Amino acid sequence: MPVLSILDLAHVPEGSTPSDALRNSLDLAQHAERWGYNRFWLAEHHNMVGIASAATSIAIAHVAGGTKTIRVGAGGIMLPNHSPLVIAEQFGTLDALFPGRIDLGVGRAPGTDQRTLRALRRDPMSADTFPQDVLELQALLGPLQPDQAIQAVPGTDSNVPIWILGSSLFGAQLAGMLGLPYAFASHFAPNALLSALQAYRQRFEPSAQLDKPYAMVGVNVIAADTDEEARRLFTSSQQAFINMFRGTRGKLQPPIDDIETYWTPAEKAQAMSMLACSFVGSAQTVREGLEGFIEQTGADELIVASAVYDHSARLRSYEILADVRETMGKAA
Known part of the structure; x- marks a missing residue:
C-alpha cells in the first residue's frame, strides 16, 4: 500500500x-x-x-x-x-x-x-x-x-522540497528532467494519468533532491459505513462539478438523495469523466477499488481529496481510509 x-x-x-x-x-x-x-x-x-x-x-x-x-x-x-x-x-x-x-x-x-x-x-x-x-x-x-x-x-x-504538479505530459517531463517528485492531478483531470506517469519515469534524471522517480497520484475517496451513505455524500462533489460547468460556482452544497434529477446526461458524462479516479463506498468497496488503481499506476503515494459537506462525515471518511490502509498493509 x-x-x-x-x-x-x-x-x-x-x-x-x-x-x-x-x-x-x-x-x-x-x-x-x-x-x-x-x-x-x-x-x-x-x-x-x-x-x-x-x-x-x-x-x-x-x-x-x-x-x-x-x-x-x-x-x-x-x-x-x-x-x-x-x-x-x-x-x-x-x-x-x-x-x-x-x-x-x-x-x-x-x-x-x-x-x-x-x-x-x-x-x-x-x-x-x-x-x-x-x-x-x-x-x-x-x-x-x-x-x-x-x-x-x-x-x-x-x-x-519542491514538487512539480501537473495534469499533462508537460509537467511530467519537466519533473523528470529536473529530478523532482511529481504529483498528478487525477482527482479532477485523469485522462493523461498513465501516459504522464510513463513519461515522468522515462525522462527522470537523478538530482540532489531525488535519486529515483517518486510519483504521487491524486484520488477522491469518500468512505462511509455503507455504500449507500458514501454515494449520497459524494453528491456534494458531483454538484460542485456541475455548478462549475454551468458557471454557477458557489459554496459546497449539502448532499442530495437523487443526483440524477440534478444533472443532464451530458453533464453527467462530463462530470464522471473528470471524477473517474474516485473511490466511493464502504471500507470493502474502497479497498477493492484502490487495490486495482494502485496496481495499474504503481503510485508511490496517494494524495486524497474529499469534498464532503459535513465535517464529521469527512473525518469519518478519512478514518475509514486509514483503517483500509492498515488492512491492506497487513495483507501485503
Whole structure:
C-alpha cells in the first residue's frame, strides 16, 4: 500500500464561513496526524467563495502551527501568480518556523480565471516561463552561491522540497528532467494519468533532491459505513462539478438523495469523466477499488481529496481510509 496523504481545498460548505473552513482544515490535519497520514497539502485558488485557502502559505502556517509531525505544504502554489523570490521567502519562513515539515508543490496553471489573474498583477503569459521560474526558485532555496546578489531571507539553503504538479505530459517531463517528485492531478483531470506517469519515469534524471522517480497520484475517496451513505455524500462533489460547468460556482452544497434529477446526461458524462479516479463506498468497496488503481499506476503515494459537506462525515471518511490502509498493509 502506498503512503497516504491529504489534499485539502478548505471547502466552505453552504451555511458556513471561511473561518469555519480553516478551523475544520486544522481539525482534519490533527486527526490525520493521529491516523498516520504522511502529509497535508492545501491548494491555491482565487475568487472562489467555496474555497478558503487562497492565501496558501498563511493557511499552511495555521495548520503546521497546530500539528507536530505531519508534513504540511502546498498542493500547490500556482507559480505564474507569484515571483519566485516571494515564494522562496514565504516557504523559507515556513521552514524556519516548522523545520523539516514543509513541502512546496508548484504548478503552472493560474488556479483562477483570466480576469482574476490580471487582478493578481501578473502577466497572462507568465505560465510560459514556468520552467525558468522553477529553476530560479530552486536556486533561491538552495545554497548561497559565490557573488550571489539576491537571496531569500529566510529561504537560502533551506532546501525546501519542491514538487512539480501537473495534469499533462508537460509537467511530467519537466519533473523528470529536473529530478523532482511529481504529483498528478487525477482527482479532477485523469485522462493523461498513465501516459504522464510513463513519461515522468522515462525522462527522470537523478538530482540532489531525488535519486529515483517518486510519483504521487491524486484520488477522491469518500468512505462511509455503507455504500449507500458514501454515494449520497459524494453528491456534494458531483454538484460542485456541475455548478462549475454551468458557471454557477458557489459554496459546497449539502448532499442530495437523487443526483440524477440534478444533472443532464451530458453533464453527467462530463462530470464522471473528470471524477473517474474516485473511490466511493464502504471500507470493502474502497479497498477493492484502490487495490486495482494502485496496481495499474504503481503510485508511490496517494494524495486524497474529499469534498464532503459535513465535517464529521469527512473525518469519518478519512478514518475509514486509514483503517483500509492498515488492512491492506497487513495483507501485503
